[in-house]
Amino acid sequence: MNKQTWKIPGGFILGAAASAWQTEGWDGKRPSQDSYLDMWYKNDPHVWHEGYGPAVATDFYNRYKEDIQYMKEIGLTHYRTSINWSRFLLDYETAEVDEVYAGYLDDVINELIRCGVEPMICLEHYEIPAVLFEKYGGWGSKDVIDLFAAYAEKAFERYGDRVKYWFTFNEPIVPQTRIYLDALRYPYEQNTKKWMQWNFNKALATARVIKLFQAGKHVYREDAKIGVILNQEVAYARSSAPHDQQAAFIYDLFFNRVFLDPSIKGVYPDELMELLIKHDILFDHDKEELDIIRKHTVDFVGINLYHPQRVKAPSRQWNESTPFHPAYYYEHFQLPGRKMNPYRGWEIYPRIVYDMGMRLKNEYGNIGWLIAENGMGVEQEERFKNEEGIIQDDYRIAFISSHLAEAMKAIAAGSNCKGYMLWAFTDNVSPMNAFKNRYGLVEIQLEENRNRVLKKSADFYRNIIENRQFETDEFTYK
Numbered sequence: 001m002n003k004q005t006w007k008i009p010g011g012f013i014l015g016a017a018a019s020a021w022q023t024e025g026w027d028g029k030r031p032s033q034d035s036y037l038d039m040w041y042k043n044d045p046h047v048w049h050e051g052y053g054p055a056v057a058t059d060f061y062n063r064y065k066e067d068i069q070y071m072k073e074i075g076l077t078h079y080r081t082s083i084n085w086s087r088f089l090l091d092y093e094t095a096e097v098d099e100v101y102a103g104y105l106d107d108v109i110n111e112l113i114r115c116g117v118e119p120m121i122c123l124e125h126y127e128i129p130a131v132l133f134e135k136y137g138g139w140g141s142k143d144v145i146d147l148f149a150a151y152a153e154k155a156f157e158r159y160g161d162r163v164k165y166w167f168t169f170n171e172p173i174v175p176q177t178r179i180y181l182d183a184l185r186y187p188y189e190q191n192t193k194k195w196m197q198w199n200f201n202k203a204l205a206t207a208r209v210i211k212l213f214q215a216g217k218h219v220y221r222e223d224a225k226i227g228v229i230l231n232q233e234v235a236y237a238r239s240s241a242p243h244d245q246q247a248a249f250i251y252d253l254f255f256n257r258v259f260l261d262p263s264i265k266g267v268y269p270d271e272l273m274e275l276l277i278k279h280d281i282l283f284d285h286d287k288e289e290l291d292i293i294r295k296h297t298v299d300f301v302g303i304n305l306y307h308p309q310r311v312k313a314p315s316r317q318w319n320e321s322t323p324f325h326p327a328y329y330y331e332h333f334q335l336p337g338r339k340m341n342p343y344r345g346w347e348i349y350p351r352i353v354y355d356m357g358m359r360l361k362n363e364y365g366n367i368g369w370l371i372a373e374n375g376m377g378v379e380q381e382e383r384f385k386n387e388e389g390i391i392q393d394d395y396r397i398a399f400i401s402s403h404l405a406e407a408m409k410a411i412a413a414g415s416n417c418k419g420y421m422l423w424a425f426t427d428n429v430s431p432m433n434a435f436k437n438r439y440g441l442v443e444i445q446l447e448e449n450r451n452r453v454l455k456k457s458a459d460f461y462r463n464i465i466e467n468r469q470f471e472t473d474e475f476t477y478k
């Protein structure tokens with residue numbers, strides 16, 4: 001087998017990610033503090049794998065000290081989580097802070113720093129308060145942008161002195177795609193216009209929050225930065241023929257550039273605007289709002305990369321009674337012989353990292369970026385335990401190495417890639433899939449009081465952080 005050794009540049013971030021709602025659990029949460037996720041879970045627990053949801057999650061709220069010890073032991077340089085907006089405030093209209101939850105966050109941040117792990121904080125990882133969904137229709141409303149900005153200001157005031165890396169949203173496109181395009185999540189409404197309005201309002205909210213962050217920067221850490229985390233489905237056309245190329249181009253406009261362009265360049269692509277007008281899904285906006293987006297772009301960008309998206313030109317008739325859906329212009333395409341993660345149903349194609357790095361270099365001014373999430377969710381990992389009860393997750397080690405190698409290639413080719421954050425630090429709850437697919441370096445034993453046990457990959461990760469190098473060879477995914 002051909003082995004290759006990769007050297008990791010000094011200062012390259014090697015961390016792990018998670019979110020508030022997927023780890024904390026409801027302990028200490030007041031009845032008025034449900035998030036959208038809590039509301040959805042309460043309405044439809046049966047669609048969550050084996051009924052697990054955010055209620056207990058990994059109980060990080062009570063066990064963060066233990067978890068941070070493990071982070072220290074592994075040597076994580078950075079840990080990313082979110083503030084749960086719905087718990088951080090007592091009153092979303094006046095932005096009155098819940099001192100108990102705010103104090104808990106203070107402790108988490110201090111403990112991370114004390115243990116040598118730099119915190120990265122995201123303001124929204126799908127945790128919009130349920131009442132704002134009910135009262136205003138969630139992110140469809142411009143009022144919610146004002147409330148989000150007021151919340152963000154409070155968060156910056158509290159933690160800006162210690163937190164260097166801030167993000168406005170994690171994967172801002174995802175909730176509305178699942179709710180309003182695919183109708184897979186509560187309240188299961190197919191409404192493409194609402195989908196696009198949510199997209200726009202979140203891009204505007206990012207710009208508004210960046211504006212106020214810049215205004216208050218003198219009181220935050222001197223080197224503080226703000227960005228957004230975008231999931232990019234790097235799109236590959238089935239063929240070089242113009243019809244397939246066009247399908248990939250349009251897919252990319254609707255699902256990638258819809259956030260990439262306003263966030264980094266401050267403008268929407270003309271081709272996207274034309275399609276929105278053509279299909280009557282243009283968002284409500286005015287010149288002043290576009291101006292805010294133009295003037296307040298991100299300092300850096302986090303990119304979540306899990307799998308490629310392969311598309312081809314559509315071959316079937318569109319049903320005229322269906323509301324417009326971007327799939328009018330494409331169909332998904334499965335590459336025969338592709339490598340798969342069968343548990344998550346995602347193709348494994350590490351090259352997405354290199355291609356994304358080159359795209360940011362060539363089309364987005366070589367902005368500083370990091371892989372904000374990448375990882376492999378596997379079902380029933382207990383079958384891979386050795387005699388000592390340690391999960392031998394060689395498939396995860398192969399997954400991480402192969403994606404990290406592509407980041408190293410991108411850096412060698414001039415990409416401004418600053419780091420790699422694994423999803424996830426511990427196993428945690430996913431929307432609907434709950435604890436089905438395990439992503440962590442650390443196993444959570446659900447039936448054993450949620451005990452934590454380090455997997456083989458934790459050892460591997462500690463090693464590469466310590467030695468700043470790793471090897472790749474040929475591997476198989478089982």
Ligand code: BG6
Pocket residue numbers: 019022170171231304344373377423429430431433437
């Ligand atoms: C990202 C999200 O989409 O992928 C995480 O930011 C999520 O919240 C992760 O858990 C893995 O995806 P899934 O659907 O398997 O949980």
